[in-house]
Amino acid sequence: MTEFRMPTLGADMEAGTLVEWLKKPGDTVARGDIIAVVDTEKGAIEVEVFNDGVIDRIVAQPGQKVPVGTVLAMIREAAEAPSTVAPAVTPPPPEPVRAPRRAGRASPAARRAAEELHVDLATVEGHGPGGSITIADIERAASLRTPPAAPVARSTGMRAAIGAAMARAKREIPHLYVATTVDLARPLAWLAAENQRRPVTERLLPVALFVKAVGRAVAEVQGIGGFWTDHGFVPGPGVHVGCAISLRDGGLVAPALHDVNTKALDVVGRELMDLVKRARAGALRSSEMSDATITVTNLGDLGVESAYAIIYPPQVAIVAFGRIVERPWVVDGRVEPRSVVTVSVSADHRAVDGRLAGSFLGAIERTLQAPETL
């Protein structure tokens, strides 16, 4: 029997409100299955299970605000007999729930519609199969409601969460910064040629090259991708690159793109676009919220030429790409106009020295110069 606990949802998240269970006792689950949906300041998050088994018992109920680490359910091994007595687990006392509610079953699409229209699922009567809530039900509820609810709460909560995490980072992490300007002539020429022969749906953005190059460099330079703990630096279990994504209504999330170093560039590009889409729709997964081993931020589209970012704890480094600009550049003793980008690495000096940060930056630059190998 395993306790399935509320996973960590990132340094800036301490609790989430359980919205619904997607599995019931007796259901078989496999590692990575989405078994519950939790609502947080950063949108609805689909909670994945960590091991294979059978749901034995549900502990936390929809509507409950659940702190990270609380037991949500008990999962038994497939061969194990169902429990007859309640296992002796003592969940941390749930925080008082402001407005207890029991939301009906709703598809992710309906949930997203509810979120967009600021409709409380608990107030909606379902007319779909088995009484489930459909998008039409949500729209009906939204049209009947007066006055419309203001979307203030989420962005305020998110600001507070970001503020807390960043204040902690600046308080606890001795940041060091290294930066360089990278000539992008080769990678951009390669990208333009690639995109010319690709249909629009498979086109690659420079940011895909950046994210992939960072993943490759993390795999190459030991000691950068991972976490700062009470026992010092611990390397991450894989190369999971957090991608800072600004949300259109304000706010920021940095979900992880998993195993970037072993994925083809095409896959990285596609998954990055999907990640941005889901971040903005409020449909990220719990693993994406918590297991990034490094973060990349790309402010170039805003006209920012160079940026020095704050590390997202407990990670030990963050890479910031600025805007791609044309600059006079010396090539073989002659000045030429070239597209260049400024790349900076902020690193936690408790774990990383300037020398290591420098060789990591060098690895990013070198990797970018060989785009065909990405």
Next chain:
Amino acid sequence: MTREAIQEAVAQALASVAPEVNAQAIRPDRPLRDQVDLDSMDFLNFVIALHGSLGVDVPEADYTQFTSLRGAVDYLAERLKGRP
């Protein structure tokens, strides 16, 4: 295809990437990026949406035609010329 239909498709594609935007309020002759918060990924999604609705695959080299809404509609009208 009429110019109005193209305008409508452009407005819908824009709404799909920037739902907060009121397409009616956009000045067609002014730079689009000054009026709508579009990053390079939003722009690619915009072009993908147009490909879906109009069947036009806009090459990267032609992105410069899309600096204003009017430029985009002119360009698409030209590409769609002769199609029903």
